[in-house]
Amino acid sequence: MSRKLVIDPVTRIEGHGKVTVHLDDNNRVTDAKLHVVEFRGFEKFIQGHPYWEAPMLLQRICGICFVSHHLAGAKVLDDITGVGYSTGVEMLPTAEKVRRLGHYGQQLQSHVTAYFYLIVPEMLFGMDAPPEQRNVLGLVEANPELVKRVVALRKWGQEVIKTVFGKRMHGISSVPGGVNKGVSIAERDRLLNGEDGLLSMDQVIEYAQEGLQLFYDFHEKHRKQVDGFAEVPALNMSLVDDSGNVDYYHGSMRIVDKNKSIVAELNYHDYLDYFAEATEEWSYMKFPYLKELGREAGSVRVGPLARVNVTRSYGDSTPLAQAALERFHEYTNGRANDMTLHTNWARAIEILHSAELIRELLNDPDLQGEQLILMPADNAWTGEGVGVVEAPRGTLLHHYRADEEGAITSVNLVVATTQNNTVMNRTVRSVAEEYLGGQAEITEGMMNAIEVGIRAYDPCLSCATHAMGQMPLVVSVYDAGGGLVDERAR
Amino acid sequence: MSVRITIDGKEYKAGDGATLVDVAADNGVYIPTLCYKRGKPCLGTCRTCSVRVNGNVMAACTVPVADGMEVEVNEPEVANMRKMLVELLFSEGNHNCPSCEKSGRCELQAVGYELEMMVSRFPYRFPVRPREHAAKHIWLERDRCIFCQRCVQFIRDRETGQKIFSIDHRGSHASIEIDVKLADRMPPEQVREAARLCPVGCILEKGVGYDQPIGKRKFEIKSIRERALERERQ
Numbered sequence: 001m002s003r004k005l006v007i008d009p010v011t012r013i014e015g016h017g018k019v020t021v022h023l024d025d026n027n028r029v030t031d032a033k034l035h036v037v038e039f040r041g042f043e044k045f046i047q048g049h050p051y052w053e054a055p056m057l058l059q060r061i062c063g064i065c066f067v068s069h070h071l072a073g074a075k076v077l078d079d080i081t082g083v084g085y086s087t088g089v090e091m092l093p094t095a096e097k098v099r100r101l102g103h104y105g106q107q108l109q110s111h112v113t114a115y116f117y118l119i120v121p122e123m124l125f126g127m128d129a130p131p132e133q134r135n136v137l138g139l140v141e142a143n144p145e146l147v148k149r150v151v152a153l154r155k156w157g158q159e160v161i162k163t164v165f166g167k168r169m170h171g172i173s174s175v176p177g178g179v180n181k182g183v184s185i186a187e188r189d190r191l192l193n194g195e196d197g198l199l200s201m202d203q204v205i206e207y208a209q210e211g212l213q214l215f216y217d218f219h220e221k222h223r224k225q226v227d228g229f230a231e232v233p234a235l236n237m238s239l240v241d242d243s244g245n246v247d248y249y250h251g252s253m254r255i256v257d258k259n260k261s262i263v264a265e266l267n268y269h270d271y272l273d274y275f276a277e278a279t280e281e282w283s284y285m286k287f288p289y290l291k292e293l294g295r296e297a298g299s300v301r302v303g304p305l306a307r308v309n310v311t312r313s314y315g316d317s318t319p320l321a322q323a324a325l326e327r328f329h330e331y332t333n334g335r336a337n338d339m340t341l342h343t344n345w346a347r348a349i350e351i352l353h354s355a356e357l358i359r360e361l362l363n364d365p366d367l368q369g370e371q372l373i374l375m376p377a378d379n380a381w382t383g384e385g386v387g388v389v390e391a392p393r394g395t396l397l398h399h400y401r402a403d404e405e406g407a408i409t410s411v412n413l414v415v416a417t418t419q420n421n422t423v424m425n426r427t428v429r430s431v432a433e434e435y436l437g438g439q440a441e442i443t444e445g446m447m448n449a450i451e452v453g454i455r456a457y458d459p460c461l462s463c464a465t466h467a468m469g470q471m472p473l474v475v476s477v478y479d480a481g482g483g484l485v486d487e488r489a490r
Numbered sequence: 491m492s493v494r495i496t497i498d499g500k501e502y503k504a505g506d507g508a509t510l511v512d513v514a515a516d517n518g519v520y521i522p523t524l525c526y527k528r529g530k531p532c533l534g535t536c537r538t539c540s541v542r543v544n545g546n547v548m549a550a551c552t553v554p555v556a557d558g559m560e561v562e563v564n565e566p567e568v569a570n571m572r573k574m575l576v577e578l579l580f581s582e583g584n585h586n587c588p589s590c591e592k593s594g595r596c597e598l599q600a601v602g603y604e605l606e607m608m609v610s611r612f613p614y615r616f617p618v619r620p621r622e623h624a625a626k627h628i629w630l631e632r633d634r635c636i637f638c639q640r641c642v643q644f645i646r647d648r649e650t651g652q653k654i655f656s657i658d659h660r661g662s663h664a665s666i667e668i669d670v671k672l673a674d675r676m677p678p679e680q681v682r683e684a685a686r687l688c689p690v691g692c693i694l695e696k697g698v699g700y701d702q703p704i705g706k707r708k709f710e711i712k713s714i715r716e717r718a719l720e721r722e723r724q
Contacts, residue, residue, distance in 0.1 A: 165704070405623040
């Protein structure tokens, strides 16, 4: 008899989602979907608000990557007021570097949260481990020293955010044309040298290297599982600088294929010429794709795996991350890496990269510069802007329009998890076929494998769908007649 | 001529006819205010400074002191009434502090903190009053207006003395209005004065916001209580 499996909710992700898997009479997978089941509506209710309020209100979409939303919005306001990249104006060095510092601080703390709190439990205990063990409390019992270091590392990232934005969460720094404060010598030295209860920069880099080593050790022991788990083909997209290297704050959007040949490279202000969005009745999350290639071939992957696939190098200023990147690139002989669990490898590399970028910035005297805001010339108002940054989970786009009186008239947000929608669904299908297909009995470990696949993307469904309320994750299995056969909900 | 009054049982000397809320502040007793601004005529609109005077509840900003007056400020029942009044102000408007640019400089928010208000006991009305942004330099977030009338009385056209702001309609239909023609004649410093005078984030200077970093905003540097007790006028 055919069956339907349901996982509801998917756990250890940001936001709420559900998975359904349909099996036929022979227990073969006929369909598998990741549903995002709630709606929040930020794009609608921001309409009518004063334009300068948008980055403050919209960052509240997320409690994890609020800095990315704040900065994407800030770049839009730069455009709207006529001091942005759309009008060819270069940001003041201090303002741009302060924004970058906050951005890298957030990437570090967000990746540390995802990697250590959400993903490492499976690396240490295995996918089949009982749910009561494979979580952060299980980690505390098994390796308290590791957890102490993780907490300290995340705290340091949050202190970088607080230094720039005034608060660890939902602070304020960027205003149209710049920032409202620089970084003092005392603030800089505190982050570089640490203090009682706060790591030093050197310790941060040491702990980041240990995090990467954790992946190397796990990979060494479980190479077959890590490499063989959900190898899902997709194009890869990232912001890159003029040298073709990843730039988390600004650049052009580059999309590469399996051979790392450039499929498209665009000024993000032109994104509407390149991208379309499909919708499905079973999910509130849209499915963006490159118009020219169509939905199936033109869906892209974003985030850590995509970025390390796209970037040519990290340059000379971050030698430890550069060495790690070279090792990553060599593993697939220079071709793009489609192995889903290698996203965690990429994430660990980016923790180290963020730390080295922060060290470089903290030693830059421009952070103490006094020119913080570029004032627009008369009649510079454009009333429209697009801002893109590489959020921890991938390429994040904000697009606003405002009328001449200053009221927001329209907003479009294309967040990283939305870009990953198709590739996440492919991953769910791949894991379902591998782990559930042909199985008469469905175990907890099999169901968890699907969640492991989703978790690799560290999806933020709250950002992607503007989900509101409480919707835990469910995995469901249905038979051919639509009857529910098995369901796991948490 | 001086008079003697008691506040919460303690005797104080004061100038005859001085305003009770000022006399209290001069003697280290904080009474929260929202519409009242020291040095300006009393408005008596918000009632946040309500205290008990000789057994009757009155707004302290409207009361000239007189000899023998007995005042209760921190008696629990009257203190609770003041807190309720502030909660009602929050319930009547859309005061979304996390994204409001007045946050950290907002007197309503500061008084809420001073009174240790955690949540309003009253259901929120979520009013929908259209924003007004036709003026060149001023944006009115009407849902935040507490109808204190500071702007109505104290911000006037510098040539004619005409009122620039007014309250239209009454009761729950009341709405803050702006004369766009007069508003567009306001010099920049008067626009800023209006925005600063507004105790909430209703009157905004267009395009200017969030310019003070968190930690450096007015009431983060010095609390509204300290400012009142130091006889601050602005």
